Amino acid sequence: AQKITQTQPGMFVQEKEAVTLDCTYDTSDQSYGLFWYKQPSSGEMIFLIYQGSYDEQNATEGRYSLNFQKARKSANLVISASQLGDSAMYFCAMRERETSYDKVIFGPGTSLSVIP
Amino acid sequence: DTAVSQTPKYLVTQMGNDKSIKCEQNLGHDTMYWYKQDSKKFLKIMFSYNNKELIINETVPNRFSPKSPDKAHLNLHINSLELGDSAVYFCASSQGDIGSPLHFGNGTRLTVT
Numbered sequence: 001a002q003k004i005t006q007t008q009p010g011m012f013v014q015e016k017e018a019v020t021l022d023c024t025y026d027t028s029d030q031s032y033g034l035f036w037y038k039q040p041s042s043g044e045m046i047f048l049i050y051q052g053s054y055d056e057q058n059a060t061e062g063r064y065s066l067n068f069q070k071a072r073k074s075a076n077l078v079i080s081a082s083q084l085g086d087s088a089m090y091f092c093a094m095r096e097r098e099t100s101y102d103k104v105i106f107g108p109g110t111s112l113s114v115i116p
Numbered sequence: 117d118t119a120v121s122q123t124p125k126y127l128v129t130q131m132g133n134d135k136s137i138k139c140e141q142n143l144g145h146d147t148m149y150w151y152k153q154d155s156k157k158f159l160k161i162m163f164s165y166n167n168k169e170l171i172i173n174e175t176v177p178n179r180f181s182p183k184s185p186d187k188a189h190l191n192l193h194i195n196s197l198e199l200g201d202s203a204v205y206f207c208a209s210s211q212g213d214i215g216s217p218l219h220f221g222n223g224t225r226l227t228v229t
Binding site for chain 1: 214225
């Protein structure tokens with residue numbers, strides 16, 4: 001069963017507007033971490049933002065914020081004031097602890113295109 | 117100062133050959149990983165090592181053999197390469213706590229012809 005779902009394979013946004021990228025997850029753990037990564041066309045993986053399952057406030061990092069709704073098991077990424085350089089693949093990921101080790105699994109990604 | 121470096125960046129080889137990808141991290145992290153990204157961009161974990169000990173092996177064919185000589189290095193050796201092995205392979209490292217992000221290398225694009 002897919003643990004991370006990103007229902008938007010592709011998204012378009014006008015430059016300077018805000019965009020929300022959806023992510024839902026499935027876990028039975030109480031303690032877990034949620035991450036968002038950006039992969040531009042050059043291929044590198046760039047860490048953007050982190051949200052812990054026990055964090056009461058939504059995480060923010062510059063133009064990135066995470067809309068965390070624990071009961072709904074969703075962790076949507078909000079990018080404000082989109083820039084052309086935001087065009088990239090965006091991956092939601094979750095770290096959960098299984099017995100004595102942890103692993104990070106990724107969603108299928110959303111391709112974001114920023115239109116001038 | 118590259119935090120996670122992997123070599124080579126590109127690897128083109130024929131079916132049946134054996135090849136290796138090397139990875140080194142200078143972040144002092146205890147855990148290192150190999151991920152495979154397929155043509156649809158899906159990232160799948162293959163292996164993780166914690167302080168040189170294999171922790172995760174995600175039902176990867178045994179043609180793939182990771183080796184960690186020390187906690188700063190995690191190499192991937194692939195025997196008898198197949199067409200389906202063509203992908204981008206990412207090395208990553210992190211600390212062990214749940215809030216630590218993965219730090220990725222720049223990836224190795226493997227093409228099997």
